[in-house]
Structures are given as structure tokens and as C-alpha cells.
Amino acid sequence: MATIAKRTRRNVPAKITKVHAREIYDSRGNPTLEVELTTPDGTFRADVPSGASTGDKEAHELRDGGARLSGKGVAKAVTNVIDVIGPAILGQDAIDIASLDAQLCALDGTTDKSKLGANAILGVSMAACRAGAAAAGEPLYVFLNRLAGSPKMVMPMPCFNLVNGGVHAGNALPFQEFFACPTGASTFREAMQMGAETYHALKALLKEQHGLDSTGVGDEGGFAPKLSSPEDALKLIVSAVERAGLTGKVTLGCDPAASEMYDKDRGVYNLDFKKPAAEQQPENIMKGDDLVAYWVEMAGKYPLTLLEDPFDQSDFESHAKLTAQIGGNVEIVGDDIFCTNVQLVKEGIERRATNAMLLKVNQIGTVTEAIAAYKLCVEHEWGVFVSHRSGETEDTFIADLTVALGAGHLKSGAPCRSERLAKYNQLLRIEEELGADAQYAGTDFRKSGRF
Numbered sequence: 001m002a003t004i005a006k007r008t009r010r011n012v013p014a015k016i017t018k019v020h021a022r023e024i025y026d027s028r029g030n031p032t033l034e035v036e037l038t039t040p041d042g043t044f045r046a047d048v049p050s051g052a053s054t055g056d057k058e059a060h061e062l063r064d065g066g067a068r069l070s071g072k073g074v075a076k077a078v079t080n081v082i083d084v085i086g087p088a089i090l091g092q093d094a095i096d097i098a099s100l101d102a103q104l105c106a107l108d109g110t111t112d113k114s115k116l117g118a119n120a121i122l123g124v125s126m127a128a129c130r131a132g133a134a135a136a137g138e139p140l141y142v143f144l145n146r147l148a149g150s151p152k153m154v155m156p157m158p159c160f161n162l163v164n165g166g167v168h169a170g171n172a173l174p175f176q177e178f179f180a181c182p183t184g185a186s187t188f189r190e191a192m193q194m195g196a197e198t199y200h201a202l203k204a205l206l207k208e209q210h211g212l213d214s215t216g217v218g219d220e221g222g223f224a225p226k227l228s229s230p231e232d233a234l235k236l237i238v239s240a241v242e243r244a245g246l247t248g249k250v251t252l253g254c255d256p257a258a259s260e261m262y263d264k265d266r267g268v269y270n271l272d273f274k275k276p277a278a279e280q281q282p283e284n285i286m287k288g289d290d291l292v293a294y295w296v297e298m299a300g301k302y303p304l305t306l307l308e309d310p311f312d313q314s315d316f317e318s319h320a321k322l323t324a325q326i327g328g329n330v331e332i333v334g335d336d337i338f339c340t341n342v343q344l345v346k347e348g349i350e351r352r353a354t355n356a357m358l359l360k361v362n363q364i365g366t367v368t369e370a371i372a373a374y375k376l377c378v379e380h381e382w383g384v385f386v387s388h389r390s391g392e393t394e395d396t397f398i399a400d401l402t403v404a405l406g407a408g409h410l411k412s413g414a415p416c417r418s419e420r421l422a423k424y425n426q427l428l429r430i431e432e433e434l435g436a437d438a439q440y441a442g443t444d445f446r447k448s449g450r451f
């Protein structure tokens with residue numbers, strides 16, 4: 001950590017002198033929010049991402065009424081930042097993130113941030129962290145590490161989303177994300193190379209087996225081939241890993257985003273939900289227990305190390321059954337079921353629903369609350385998997401946050417497309433800056449906050 005140690009922490013107040021916001025566009029071509037916060041150290045920017053397979057209990061993303069071809073705008077959220085939040089926080093110290101975030105929550109006054117918008121609030125919270133880091137004279141990841149009181153900064157194991165399905169792609173694949181996880185790398189740089197090589201091997205395989213038109217990509221940069229069987233996707237990644245000469249070093253992960261395939265009225269999971277009714281097969285309509293058995297089978301057949309949202313967000317029972325059966329070997333991550341919300345995570349811990357939480361800052365709306373959810377997980381020896389959203393920007397905040405927390409793993413899509421690579425490339429820079437002190441999580445990726 002040579003470079004960092006040489007810096008002297010300034011810790012001068014970072015009085016906020018101006019708050020500005022504007023509408024920009026995300027990686028899906030939809031409007032999203034950008035915030036700029038000015039202190040004597042300069043102007044600090046943060047962009048807010050946006051999800052497609054959102055959890056029912058996520059903090060409220062404020063969108064304007066009416067539909068444009070590019071999706072609903074965020075003009076109201078922009079106005080809330082400029083006219084409501086700005087005047088209220090002028091003169092505040094951006095170094096004191098906890099107080100600032102508490103003030104933002106109080107100003108909103110609702111439990112789901114629906115008055116001002118979680119997007120408006122989060123943009124200010126993230127930009128303030130950047131201003132605070134500048135005032136302290138530290139890189140963002142060091143500032144966030146102290147803010148979280150996390151014992152160790154760790155380079156995360158990146159989970160590369162190589163095959164896209166679900167609501168992120170136009171194919172018939174029911175599961176949303178299939179990951180290649182370079183657990184066997186020894187540095188983050190090597191993990192990146194493994195991810196990129198597996199990606200290229202997969203592209204070549206897809207061309208050979210499914211033709212040129214199979215190499216189009218989904219929302220997160222992974223390929224979206226015309227497959228409908230999830231097992232075919234798992235097999236393809238196993239073959240790509242083999243072709244890249246990385247067998248044993250790269251394992252698999254999957255986020256089926258099962259809330260999307262849950263038929264509430266019938267209480268069943270429909271793995272053919274993207275197919276016309278006439279083509280749906282009875283064996284692909286499953287009850288909770290059938291799907292538990294399906295996942296146990298998949299974990300036995302494939303080198304699966306991580307499984308996110310294997311059931312609907314309301315189905316704590318099936319989550320708990322699966323965690324009891326395979327949780328020792330496979331990290332079972334809750335995304336829609338917890339929404340980075342301390343109250344929901346508490347319930348999950350009591351019911352032993354999973355053994356890890358997905359952390360998305362915009363699901364809860366302030367950096368402070370996301371850190372609180374992280375701390376609760378660490379106390380209970382749960383994993384914390386940091387995540388981008390399917391609608392992303394060039395903002396790299398989550399890269400710094402993941403290192404800062406020592407969360408051990410993150411997902412930021414495929415190793416292609418700049419909004420995804422922005423995070424991975426920032427991690428390459430951080431690893432270089434940490435120098436000899438950089439520790440890569442690798443096979444220990446589940447030891448979030450306990451390295």
C-alpha cells in the first residue's frame with residue numbers, strides 16, 4: 001500500500017457550495033440522473049444506475065409520467081436535487097456522510113424515498129462520498145473503507161456475466177445471468193484475463209455450434225444466443241472454460257432472477273415463461289420443491305459456486321430449503337428478496353433463507369444504509385456480493401466500494417462494453433495502486449468483511 005501510506009489525511013471540512021443535477025442516458029438508452037456537488041476541493045459527479053428485474057421492495061426510483069420512446073424521464077428527480085435537496089444541504093460538510101445521508105432521509109420523510117426519489121437521494125450521497133474523499137486527501141476506496149469501518153481492503157473476484165437471458169435478452173432463455181467466476185486466479189489482473197479469454201472462447205464456440213447470429217449480446221454484454229435450455233448455457237460456459245485452458249480455475253455462477261418466472265396466481269415457476277403458451281412444456285412448470293431439486297441437481301452436475309435469486313422474492317421457504325442442502329458448497333445470494341434493506345436481511349437471517357446478500361446501492365438509496373446492510377451480513381458471517389444494475393453508466397463507484405468493504409466479489413457484467421468495463425478497469429487501477437498489499441479474494445470470495 002506504498003502509494004496510499006505516503007498520503008497524509010487532511011480531514012478538512014468539505015463545505016458544500018453548490019448542488020446540480022442533469023438528465024443523462026444509461027446503457028439501455030434510457031434517461032437517468034447525474035448529480036454534481038461542489039466543495040472548495042472541486043466539483044464531484046455521480047451517476048445513478050437503473051434496474052429492469054427490480055425487487056418489489058426496492059426504494060422508489062422517481063420517474064416522470066408519460067412515455068417517450070427512450071423510456072420515462074427523470075426531470076422531477078433533477079428538480080428535486082436542484083430545488084429541494086440543494087438548498088437544504090448547502091454549507092453542510094460532505095466528509096460527514098452519515099449525517100448527510102440521515103438528513104437526506106429526513107428531508108424525504110417516506111420509508112421508500114418516494115417523495116424525492118431514491119435516484120435523487122443516491123446521486124447526492126455518492127457524489128458527497130467523492131467530495132469527502134477529496135477533502136480527506138484519499139482515494140475513494142480508502143475513504144469508503146474508513147466510513148464502513150471494514151477491517152481490510154480486498155480485490156474482489158469478478159463474476160463475468162457471459163450469457164444473458166430472462167428480461168435482459170430477446171432469446172427464450174428463462175435465466176437472466178450465467179457467470180464465469182475466476183476463483184483460481186491469484187490477482188485481479190489475472191482474473192480479468194481469465195474472464196476475457198473465456199469470453200472469446202465462448203464467442204468462437206457459439207459461432208461454431210450456433211452460427212454467426214448467435215453472438216449478439218444482452219443488456220449486460222453477455223451473449224444472448226437462441227437457446228432455451230439453461231443447461232445448454234451452463235454446458236457452453238464449461239466448454240468455453242475448457243477451451244481457454246482454465247478448467248478448475250474458473251467456476252460457474254447463475255442469477256436466474258426467479259421472481260421474473262414466478263406465476264403468482266398459480267404458485268409455480270414457469271421456466272418457459274418467454275415462450276408462447278402453445279410451446280410451454282409441462283416439465284418446465286415447477287413447484288418450489290421441484291425447483292429446489294432442480295438446483296441441487298445442477299449444483300451436482302456443474303461447478304456451480306454461486307447462485308443468486310433461485311426463487312421468487314416471497315418464497316423464503318424454498319430459499320431456506322436449498323440453503324440447508326447446498327449452502328455449504330454454493331453461495332446462495334438474495335437480491336430481490338432483500339433489496340439491500342436491513343429489515344429484510346434481518347428476516348432472511350432469522351429464517352436462514354440464504355447465506356449471502358446482493359448489495360446494490362440504488363435498491364436502498366444511500367451509501368450509509370447500504371453499508372448498514374453490509375455490516376449486518378458480516379456480523380452473521382454472510383457473504384456480500386456487490387452488483388451493478390442492468391441499466392448502467394460510466395460511473396465506477398461500486399468498484400471502489402467493493403474493495404473498501406472487502407466484500408470479496410462483485411458482478412459488473414461481461415468483460416466488454418464500456419459501462420461494464422468502467423468498473424473492472426477501475427479495479428485494475430486500484431490493484432496497481434495497492435501494489436504489494438493487494439490481496440485477491442479468489443476461492444475465499446465468501447469471506448466478506450472477514451478477510
Ligand SMILES: O=C(O)[C@@H](CO)OP(=O)(O)O
Pocket residue numbers: 050051052053054176177220255257335387388389390391
Ligand atoms: O438482477 C440483477 O441482479 C440485476 C443486475 O445484474 O439486474 P437488474 O439491474 O435488471 O435488476
Ligand SMILES: [Mg+2]
Pocket residue numbers: 255257308309335336358
Ligand atoms: Mg439479481
